[in-house]
Amino acid sequence: MSAAPRGRRGVLPGFGLSTGFTVLYLCLVVLVPLSTLALRSSALSWADAWRVVASPRALAAYRLSFGASLAAASANVVFGVLVAWVLARYRFPGRALVDAVVDLPFALPTAVSGIALTAVYARTGWIGRFLEPLGVRAAFTPLGVTIALTFIGLPFVIRTVQPVLQDLDPALEEAAAVLGAGRWETFRRVLLPAIIPAALTGFALAFARALGEYGSVVFISGNMPLRTEIAPLLIMTRLEQFDYAGAAAIAVVLLGASFAMLVAVNRLEAWTRARTGLA
Amino acid sequence: MSISIRGLSKAFDGHPVLNDVTLEIPEGELVALLGPSGCGKTTLLRIIAGLEMPDAGEVLHGGEDVSARSARERNVGLVFQHYALFRHMTVEENVAFALRVRRRPRAEVSARVAELLRLVQLDGHRTRYPHQLSGGQRQRVALARALATEPRILLLDEPFGALDARVRQELRRWLRRLHDELHVTSVFVTHDQEEAFEVSDRVVLMNAGRIEQVGSPAQVFEEPASPFVMRFLGAVNVFHGRVDGDRAYVNDLEFAAPGAAGRAPAHVYVRPHELDVHRAAAPGSFAARVERLVPLGGAVRVELSAPTYGRGAVEAELDLRKSEALGLAPGDRVWLSPRRVRVFTATPEELDSLTASEL
Amino acid sequence: MSRLSRATEALALDGPTEPLLARAKREPARPTPGATTGGARPGSRPRRPDEDPPAVRWALVGFALLFLAAFVVLPASVVLVEALRGGVALWWKALVDADALSAVKLTLLVAAISVPLNALFGLAAAWSITRFRYRGKHVLLSLIDLPFGVSPVISGMITVLLFGAQGWLGPWLVAHGYKVVFAVPGIVVATVFVTFPFVARELIPFMQTQGAEEEEAALVLGASGWQILTRVTLPNVKWSLLYGVILCNARAMGEFGAVSVVSGHIRGVTNTISLHVEILYNEYAFQAAFAVASLLFLVAIATLGAKQALEWRQRAALRAAAQRNVL
Numbered sequence: 001m002s003a004a005p006r007g008r009r010g011v012l013p014g015f016g017l018s019t020g021f022t023v024l025y026l027c028l029v030v031l032v033p034l035s036t037l038a039l040r041s042s043a044l045s046w047a048d049a050w051r052v053v054a055s056p057r058a059l060a061a062y063r064l065s066f067g068a069s070l071a072a073a074s075a076n077v078v079f080g081v082l083v084a085w086v087l088a089r090y091r092f093p094g095r096a097l098v099d100a101v102v103d104l105p106f107a108l109p110t111a112v113s114g115i116a117l118t119a120v121y122a123r124t125g126w127i128g129r130f131l132e133p134l135g136v137r138a139a140f141t142p143l144g145v146t147i148a149l150t151f152i153g154l155p156f157v158i159r160t161v162q163p164v165l166q167d168l169d170p171a172l173e174e175a176a177a178v179l180g181a182g183r184w185e186t187f188r189r190v191l192l193p194a195i196i197p198a199a200l201t202g203f204a205l206a207f208a209r210a211l212g213e214y215g216s217v218v219f220i221s222g223n224m225p226l227r228t229e230i231a232p233l234l235i236m237t238r239l240e241q242f243d244y245a246g247a248a249a250i251a252v253v254l255l256g257a258s259f260a261m262l263v264a265v266n267r268l269e270a271w272t273r274a275r276t277g278l279a
Numbered sequence: 280m281s282i283s284i285r286g287l288s289k290a291f292d293g294h295p296v297l298n299d300v301t302l303e304i305p306e307g308e309l310v311a312l313l314g315p316s317g318c319g320k321t322t323l324l325r326i327i328a329g330l331e332m333p334d335a336g337e338v339l340h341g342g343e344d345v346s347a348r349s350a351r352e353r354n355v356g357l358v359f360q361h362y363a364l365f366r367h368m369t370v371e372e373n374v375a376f377a378l379r380v381r382r383r384p385r386a387e388v389s390a391r392v393a394e395l396l397r398l399v400q401l402d403g404h405r406t407r408y409p410h411q412l413s414g415g416q417r418q419r420v421a422l423a424r425a426l427a428t429e430p431r432i433l434l435l436d437e438p439f440g441a442l443d444a445r446v447r448q449e450l451r452r453w454l455r456r457l458h459d460e461l462h463v464t465s466v467f468v469t470h471d472q473e474e475a476f477e478v479s480d481r482v483v484l485m486n487a488g489r490i491e492q493v494g495s496p497a498q499v500f501e502e503p504a505s506p507f508v509m510r511f512l513g514a515v516n517v518f519h520g521r522v523d524g525d526r527a528y529v530n531d532l533e534f535a536a537p538g539a540a541g542r543a544p545a546h547v548y549v550r551p552h553e554l555d556v557h558r559a560a561a562p563g564s565f566a567a568r569v570e571r572l573v574p575l576g577g578a579v580r581v582e583l584s585a586p587t588y589g590r591g592a593v594e595a596e597l598d599l600r601k602s603e604a605l606g607l608a609p610g611d612r613v614w615l616s617p618r619r620v621r622v623f624t625a626t627p628e629e630l631d632s633l634t635a636s637e638l
Numbered sequence: 639m640s641r642l643s644r645a646t647e648a649l650a651l652d653g654p655t656e657p658l659l660a661r662a663k664r665e666p667a668r669p670t671p672g673a674t675t676g677g678a679r680p681g682s683r684p685r686r687p688d689e690d691p692p693a694v695r696w697a698l699v700g701f702a703l704l705f706l707a708a709f710v711v712l713p714a715s716v717v718l719v720e721a722l723r724g725g726v727a728l729w730w731k732a733l734v735d736a737d738a739l740s741a742v743k744l745t746l747l748v749a750a751i752s753v754p755l756n757a758l759f760g761l762a763a764a765w766s767i768t769r770f771r772y773r774g775k776h777v778l779l780s781l782i783d784l785p786f787g788v789s790p791v792i793s794g795m796i797t798v799l800l801f802g803a804q805g806w807l808g809p810w811l812v813a814h815g816y817k818v819v820f821a822v823p824g825i826v827v828a829t830v831f832v833t834f835p836f837v838a839r840e841l842i843p844f845m846q847t848q849g850a851e852e853e854e855a856a857l858v859l860g861a862s863g864w865q866i867l868t869r870v871t872l873p874n875v876k877w878s879l880l881y882g883v884i885l886c887n888a889r890a891m892g893e894f895g896a897v898s899v900v901s902g903h904i905r906g907v908t909n910t911i912s913l914h915v916e917i918l919y920n921e922y923a924f925q926a927a928f929a930v931a932s933l934l935f936l937v938a939i940a941t942l943g944a945k946q947a948l949e950w951r952q953r954a955a956l957r958a959a960a961q962r963n964v965l
Contacts, residue, residue: 010770013863018766033796079705086702107938109892111912112931116713212789214895232791251792258787350857357858363851367873377859
């Protein structure tokens, strides 16, 4: 007598096939591999795990990875907002080209970026040769790592802030002007609050990406343990020595940080959405 | 093919949208589902089409239970509010779609498509794409597409909602004429009372997931079954009063209230065009003051205030002849007598929702 | 919107039914829209509320361009300059070297396997998520976004943990004579893991915005699932799908970190283009390294070009649709 409850999810065909395949794929490609990670690192006793995870070399690697990523992401926020502002608001010759260039770090394979950045910032490089007399060494130093990470994270901030600026209602600025605010005041009180959530999201994305970055950094860093060795490389070295458990342990630390960042990003985006209508 | 709906219920995410709906639509009838947004009329239509599955109840097409059949197997024609034309196909390919997926021979397909395009007067546009057509033309293509397989049931979801007023008028009349020729059982959803009255044989009034009344346009207008129907179909004046036995009282006015029993608070409804305006007191009339006169083409709306009756604002509608004869002006003192009223007892919630006034 | 078109709009709003003469008489009283480029003489007209003083504008533009030059343009150009150092002949020689060629072949093979697989997944995931109602969708979406939060090295390591000789499936694989890690299959697996979200992330928002109406119409008209997919859905999503495939392909060809862990670094056998570049660079064969790298650079440029072409096309389509909707 009563109608079939099937079809309550939707009437288009293919639910079973599409969802089944999706879930299967995700299990095979994501869940199973990640669980082996957890299992492998649990092969170590807590004491051993701590020794690996907290060894001086590992600590130096975390310091470098986190520190450089933080610095790079911060630089990207400052310059990213600047570039996004310029692209969204001003007309100048070559604007379309500049807009396309912003995507280059995204599209360029990391190995290519790696050797290119090294070539530019090495002692004899195009920029490096000007920095050398100033006593600034970029290649084979944490500075070089930071520069590489800035390159990598560049598009994230710009591409999250740019649409916000473009979609901004000009009526807001007009209202501010009519009410007597000058340009700087308008920027500070009206525009900046609208930009900040997007900039923060971009920062988190750039930071998360920088933490795990490998290819762009290994060439310019020189990979000296305790000095310019990034965490991903440390994992690589452990693997080469067949210390799977140790590598897994360090990976868990790194993953934990990345996931915390991604959760923060999600929260931020939800918070921004809840406050939409503020801009 | 007739349509039978029995005890249909549907909820989305815990929100009930249809509540035990039962309806019979005989073969060949053109029925309008009329109601405010959110009343469930579109959901009901989609359940008839097979695009939603009810939580309880059954749907029969021509006496056969189709509740378990997918939309694909029901052979109904469906016209969407925003046309849902296949944007990358030409007009011809859109109309031919249903026949092509059934693998009909090419000659049959092109003959049928030509016939349909002639029917909707678009045979000069067969190679155009939807984005090259106007809204009215797109809707006609959607109709032709739906009729391709000669369905025995035609369903239309606010078909003219996205069009501007003039085109809507033309297409309304055209749809009615089409129905008179083809006699396909048709159900269409609308929130526009005028449209429902103009096009349909019978009107089904829905509110909050339930059917309030079913009847011909004249029936539901003259004999509304509930306050909702009364208020939804056109402007109405509401007076607070009470019933006692089979009489209703508003202040010192008395009306017949057949069917009422006992004592209870009540609402007395009077349509603006059934409120007579006099220059002098007459039996069964009450005093009011003219506030504003609004010319409405062939009639005049008179806005009055009568603080001891209703909420203070009363509306009457006079045809031009009567209005000129009276020669009203703002500020005039007049007397109003209702020619015809409807009385409904008031439930406590209804009494609260209208601002209280002196009884 | 340029100032000229804003002014045109403002004029149009003043009543199209006004006789021309009346409009002409009123014009001088309205503040002139002014020049479009930044050459307005100071003091000749009040500045619009959302305009910045020219000095500020040019300073900001200058800084932005400087930043981009130092961080993007120079590194990008150095690839080409170093690749062609010594002339085109030398560049070509580096490319047709046997090991380089096999690296290219391997890269193409990996892409040819992972891209179609991931495109299929993207379609299935988008169909499931945007056309049906069920709980747990956000879990699926989070899982799809996962590779973006995982370092490529970790992705590669996971592949090793699973398929390596000491991994979970290791003993079974060894027993059956299958070599995954440090061989081509391992590279494919690692690449699939890293690139699988790209197509899905393009299709899902697109199909979400588009809505299911056309597919519902096709269903009511009697089409089967396959007919709906091929005749209605695919033609509608083809540009989004293409763009996702292009991004997926670019990433698959250029992946380095994950592949580096999994490959055996065996010259001529298990090296992709990226790995070959690394080998050459570490051997101080700089010109050859940049020459091979320039191949990937060209892929990147082609990807960006395709992106711009697709966006331009999308914008043109939107404009056309907006014009039609005025009817």
